[in-house]
Amino acid sequence: MKIATFNVNGIHSRLPRLLEWLGEAQPDIACLQEIKTSDDTFPRDAIEGAGYQAIWHGQKGFNGVAVLTRIGSELVERRRGLPGDPDDTHSRYLEASAHGLVVASIYLPNGNPQPGPKFDYKLAWFERLLEHAASLYASEQPVLLIGDYNVVATDGVADIYSPASWKNDALLQPEARAAYRRMLGQGWIDAIHHLHPDKPIYTFWDFFRNRFGRDAGLRIDHLLLNAAAARRLEQAGVDRAVRAREKPSDHAPAWVVLG
């Protein structure tokens, strides 16, 4: 069973790349982020043409998350949006049951510039995620919280090519890292780190300054597994070739295989 996450950075512009990747990678479940579309303009027909059904939580112009599974398999929405703030208008969380798993597509706020209200929102959103994640962790069902966490866990080369030019960025700030560590402290396993602890396996390369060409990448898309899911973890990786194609997203798909 293959479960993937892909920040597409605009599902309309990225549709050729997305369909091509679905055909090649054949994930059983795919979580998408930054679909940047209203609910009524989600490209359902094109995705069905590739053999996938979807649920989505859209938003005009920004954010937006989706969960895809193969047509005919289980896909039941459990929750859209995190509890804890009824005034939050951003579409950043979508949780589903699929293939006997609980899976959530997560688009954590970027938080730049920091300090400031956007960084405060990032930390407040993270607190809501932590609270909800604690209740999910204890599930006897396998649970996967996967997506763009917008956090570089450490300054190590497995997480970032070089922290120097990012040291003031929201993705590296101690408060964001502390929140991510608290997720791990609940017991969640960071699948890529767990299977490849010392290897640079980046998921994002900024469009600026030829950063993909120089492999100046960051690992910010994470697949967090509860104990029931981690017991079944067999493989984890990143489809970095997708980032090298024409009109790519700035992220590459990341995935796990569960037995």
Add this chain to the structure above:
DNA sequence: ATGTCGGCAAAATGCCGA
């Protein structure tokens, strides 16, 4: 400070968010 994208409003360029 700078660079490059996607998407939007609204007239084709400037804005925001990343």
